[in-house]
Amino acid sequence: MQRSYWVEMPAGYDPATPYPVIIGLHWRDGSADDVRGWSGFYGLKNEYGNTAIFVAPQGLDAGWANTNDRDIRFMRSMISQLQQGACTDTQRVFSTGFSFGGMMSNAIGCQMGDVVRAIAPMAGSLWSGCAESQHRVAALFIHAQDDNVVPYSEGEEARNVFTARNQCSDSTAPVGINGCVEYQGCSADKPVVWCGTPTGGHWYPGFSAKETKTFFDRF
Template identity: 25%
Template sequence: MSTAAATRLTVLATSAVLVALTASACAAGVTEGSSIKPAPQAAVAAASGGNTCAKPDVPAGLSTQHVMSDGMRRTVVVYYPHGHKPGKPMPMVIDLHGSGSTPLQQLAGSEIAATADKHGFVVVAPQAGIPFIAGKSHGFAWNVPGVPLMSGRPVPKGAPNDMQFMRDAIAAMNKALCVDTKRIYVTGFSGGARMASQVGCELSGQIAAVAPMSGLRMPGNCKLGRSESVLSFHGTSDGTNPYNGSKQIYWSYSVPVAAQRWAAADHCDKGVQKQVVNGVISTTYGNCDNGRQVVLYTVTGQRHMWPGTPDSMAKGYTVPKLDPNEIMWSFFESHPLDAATA
């Protein structure tokens, strides 16, 4: 994470800005919740597989929940949309924070609450297991299997198993929130995007589509159990995860190569490029297995920040006239689990 990005997210995480974030969605404060135990898969299917559901176990707006995983009480921040009437399973978007960040900072930085309220999906933001400092930001980093930390150091011995945590969090949230199990999606920023890429591979049988922002990877140990739809935005002025790759062990190959590797795994056609708006080029790999798609948005001049947000562009560039969150949700909505698209 760049110093500027870390500083901005730290500021956004203050109480005043959290009030502004939730006020835009008519939210109250953050409510503290009790621990939620993961449910057996059969119970999860029964809870969300029908046409009706019980009232969710969380309040509208922001709340802090806890999930037991590997004997540890792990933190999950939930944003439940305002105006949603309980009774019908709803989509879930898992939003993963970057290295040195936190769930609240990620929710503020991605500005996803308003999108959730508009379209009626719940946002789940888990907290990674490794304490980590990035510049002035003190937060957490993900234990991505086989990948060192952003600093280049190996994952500490005894670090929590974050992939198991993801499995447990999904199972627990499915039950607590009455989730539509065919519409579970994962996004994330930077280190959270690398983790989202890993989750999309390892849990391809549960995750309908992923949207890693400023950190798309194709895990080297990936063996897809089912083809996966992938959307990504990445800036050409990203100094932390350079668009064209770097010598850093956690990064190395370029973003276009990552998209090509996903397309190859999904057995897609050759990528087709088009200019979306001035400064933004999309590369779409279509005709993939089971109607999947892989789409990369290349944003000229974008720095290492969530796309479309203020100050996300390098000097001399303006924020493109498009809404990445709307594009992401439209992509998610058109790619449910095991359903082909045109």
């Protein structure tokens, strides 16, 4: 099976500098071109400028059903191919996405902690699967309480998987200025942050790019 993805290299790319890798995953009926085009990798291109390599994979049937782990296998092959062809920081590979892209980011976080450091799903759930793995990732979740497509409770369910895996306590502390909270007592360098917004529907908030970059920059 042939799969495709876009790669955007930073202007002035230096082959001797290891760059972080940001994977941006599209929503249902969206495309890799949507992510890299009008959304600017959900605003992250503006935040990072020329300091990261951006990757936009194309899902099968315009989605990320991950049937029989086909999309996980694709992600592993894609990351490996990218790392062979560009100077990347192998300790700073990140995944984010909205809706179906958030679901796939969750699946990546569940199963690919050996190659991905942190995830930032937006309006996601566990509908792309969540396989068991001994590897853990840091995770930032963004979800609106009035989401009428992917219920808030589905986002909470995904969050709870990661707080349990990362051995976090139930107590939280405010982080940032957008109402996000960080779970306390998580495993070293595996924080979990929850940004539950009161409104916004099935979309990602304007602050998502700044919060995501701030979170990824911790690693």
